[in-house]
Amino acid sequence: MQLVTYRASVEAEARLGAIINDLVLDLARFGETRGVNLPSTMLEFIDLGPTAVSAVTALISSAKGVFPIGSAVPLSNVKLLAPIPRPRKNIFGIGLNYTEHVAESAKSLDTSAELPRQPVIFSKPPTSVIGPDEPILHNAEITEQLDWEVELAAIIGTRAKGVSRDKALNYVFGYTVCIDMSARDCRRAGQWIYSKGQDSFCPMGPVVVTADEIPDPQTLDLWLTVNGVEKQRSNTAFMLFKVDELIADISKGITLEPGDIIATGTPAGVGAGRDPQEWVWPGDTIVACVEGIGTLRHPVVAA
Template sequence: MKLVTYRRHIEAAARLGAIWDGRVVDLAKLGAATGVDLPSTMLEFIDLGADAVAVASQMLADAGERFPLGTALPLADVKLLAPIPRPRKNIFGIGLNYTEHVAESAQSLDTSPELPRQPVIFSKPPTTVIGPDEPIRHDGAITQQLDWEVELAAIIGTTAKRVAREDALAHVFGYSLVIDMSARDNRRAGQWIYSKGQDSYAPMGPCIVTADEIPDPQTLDLALWVNGVEKQRSNTAYMLFKVDELVADISAGITLEPGDIIATGTPAGVGAGRTPQEWVWPGDVIEAELQGIGRLRHPVIKV
């Protein structure tokens, strides 16, 4: 199931929906029309776990193409927001998680050329998150090296604390697409949060695909374009630390809770690794795509 957070018009409240046959179906309204109590927000829905996914999926299947009045709208008539517009906690970012990206980072960003023995973890605050088509903010007074990174995001569905790798994927609710924007000249004494944690630096969406539809997250193609020119293309099979390893590693010391987001790292092709180096500027457009999940498009604006 493809789950979205949407707004019918600019003044409307954000609501939970499911993409179904070119429409966005409001799950809470469909539930009310069929005698099922479902929440109107993504985080509340994630809290309910796999049972809610099963119930909602059955509701959609039962309705077919005949949805009660007011429960379904054409996708083109709604505004999609980030699936989780305001995460409860910082996003867990994973650095240096593709072999070729380790090599290009060592050449240009003073990181070690050795493959990490453990996941490299940083974080991005909730205020970094923006939804489809929203602008990425470029503040020239802060950065002259704004860079791109396309990534698979894993969304936690049930509390994970010291879980074994073989049990880890059972704690994943679903997957989404994140662009990890990075101001390369804003790293501070080896710390990355200011570089990667500024407002609008985590475009996310366009949906969350539930884990039952992606049984193996290590088979997905991902790509990124700047102004229509392809900059990154790879497959999640080439991650050094797979999704199950990341969940197990983080949960060994930090409890993962429903709605937590892990951005699993980027492949090679970032601007810092190019010769000459490339950066994005106001007026540029960044697009990214993840197999089975969808595509994001974001203009870069001056602030």
């Protein structure tokens, strides 16, 4: 199932929908027509637990593509928001999780050239999240080195504490696309949160694809362009620490809760690793894609 958070108009409240062909089916309104109480937000849906996806999928299938008036609107007529517009907690970011990115970072960002023995974890606050087509803010008073990173993001569906790697994927609700924007000249004493956590530095979306449709998250192509020029292209197979490893590692010491988001790292091709280095500026456009999930497009604008 492909789930979205959307607005039907500028004034309308954010709602939870499922994409059915070229329609957005409002789940709460559809549920009302079937006598079923369904949630109106993504976090409420996640909170229902692991059986909710299969139950709602069956309910939608029973409609046989015929939806009551008012419960579905054309996808082209809605504004898609970040799937979780305001996460409950900071997003877990994973640094240096592709081999070639480790090498390029060592050359330009003073990080170690040795492959990490454990996941490198940082965080991005909820205020960094923006939805599809929203502007990425370039604050010239703060940075002259604004950089891009395309990533697969995993969304936790069930409370996870000390889970084993072989069961870790059972705790995933779904997957989305994330762009980890980084102001490379804003690192402070080796700490990354100010560099990576500024407002608008976590574009996310356009949809959440539920985990039942992506049984193996380590087979997905991902790529990113700037102004139509390809900068990154790889496959999640080349992660140093796979999604199940990340969940198992984090949950050893930090309880993962429903709605938590893990941005799983980026491949080589970032601006800092290029010779000469490249950065994005107001007027540029970043497009990022993860296979089977969707594409994000964002203008860069002056803050």
